[in-house]
Amino acid sequence: MDRQMISSIAHGDHPVAAPLHETSVTGLLDRALPRGDERVLDLGCREGVWLRRAVRGRPGVRAEGIDIDASAVGSGRAACAADGLAGQIELRVGDASEFAPDHRFDLVLSVGATHAFGGLLPTLAAARRHLAPGGSVLVGEGFWEREPGPETLDAGFTAQEYDSLAVTVDRIGDDGWTPVYGHVSTVEEWDxxxxxxxxxxxxxxxxxxxxxxxxxALRAAREHRDAWLHGYRRTLGFVTLLLRRTESDEG
Incomplete structure (x- = not known):
C-alpha cells in the first residue's frame, strides 16, 4: 500500500484531513466567506472536501481545486456529482505549483498541505500568486506546543520542522501577512x-x-498510533489561520 492510498482510506470518516471538528470547519469558512459569492481555490485539494463544505449553502460561491493525485481528484469529482455540486466545483489533476489560471481568487485554501510546497512561507507565496486584491488565505500548519523531546523526534520529526505558535505567527507577519482570525486545534480535536x-x-x-x-493496513495503523501516543501527542499543535496581505497587492 502506498502512502496516498493509506491516507485516503484513513481520512474517510473525518470531516477534513486535519485535526478540526465539524463546527471548527464551519466557523472558519463562515469567516472566510462572508459574502457568499466568492471565488475559491484549494491548492492540494485531494478529494475537494474543503471545497464541498465551502459551497454548501452558498450557491453563489464558485470553487476550483488542484491536486497531483489523479485517484483523489477522481473520487472528489464523483462526490461532487453525487452531492449535486458539480456545477459549482471544478477539480483538476496537476501540480499546484504550476497552476496558472486566467483569473484570481477571493479565498485560497491550503490546510494541512504546506509540506507539498516546502513549508509554510513557500505555501503562502504560492497562494499569493492567485489572490485577488483584498482576498484572504486560509492556511493550516503545525507548530510545537512544547519543545519536542526524544520520543517526538523518534516518531519521525525534526526539531526544526516547526516553530512555536508565537514564532510561527511572527514569521507570517514578517512575510507581509496579517492574521484576521485563527483557530488552535484542541486536544479533543487532535484525539x-x-x-x-x-x-x-x-x-x-x-x-x-x-x-x-x-x-x-493494520501495520500502518499501529505504527501511526504508536507515533502519536508515544511520540507527539500534546507536543505537536495545529493552527488554522485566516490571513490578509498587510499591504494590498494590485494587479
Missing amino acids: DYEWSWTGTLARWGLDRAPGAERAA
Whole structure:
C-alpha cells in the first residue's frame, strides 16, 4: 500500500484531513466567506472536501481545486456529482505549483498541505500568486506546543520542522501577512482526528482489505498510533489561520 492510498482510506470518516471538528470547519469558512459569492481555490485539494463544505449553502460561491493525485481528484469529482455540486466545483489533476489560471481568487485554501510546497512561507507565496486584491488565505500548519523531546523526534520529526505558535505567527507577519482570525486545534480535536485516522484504517484492514493489504493496513495503523501516543501527542499543535496581505497587492 502506498502512502496516498493509506491516507485516503484513513481520512474517510473525518470531516477534513486535519485535526478540526465539524463546527471548527464551519466557523472558519463562515469567516472566510462572508459574502457568499466568492471565488475559491484549494491548492492540494485531494478529494475537494474543503471545497464541498465551502459551497454548501452558498450557491453563489464558485470553487476550483488542484491536486497531483489523479485517484483523489477522481473520487472528489464523483462526490461532487453525487452531492449535486458539480456545477459549482471544478477539480483538476496537476501540480499546484504550476497552476496558472486566467483569473484570481477571493479565498485560497491550503490546510494541512504546506509540506507539498516546502513549508509554510513557500505555501503562502504560492497562494499569493492567485489572490485577488483584498482576498484572504486560509492556511493550516503545525507548530510545537512544547519543545519536542526524544520520543517526538523518534516518531519521525525534526526539531526544526516547526516553530512555536508565537514564532510561527511572527514569521507570517514578517512575510507581509496579517492574521484576521485563527483557530488552535484542541486536544479533543487532535484525539478525535487520530483515533479516526487509525481506527478507520484498521477497520478497513479487518473488514475489507484484500489479501496481503490487510496486514499492511493494520501495520500502518499501529505504527501511526504508536507515533502519536508515544511520540507527539500534546507536543505537536495545529493552527488554522485566516490571513490578509498587510499591504494590498494590485494587479
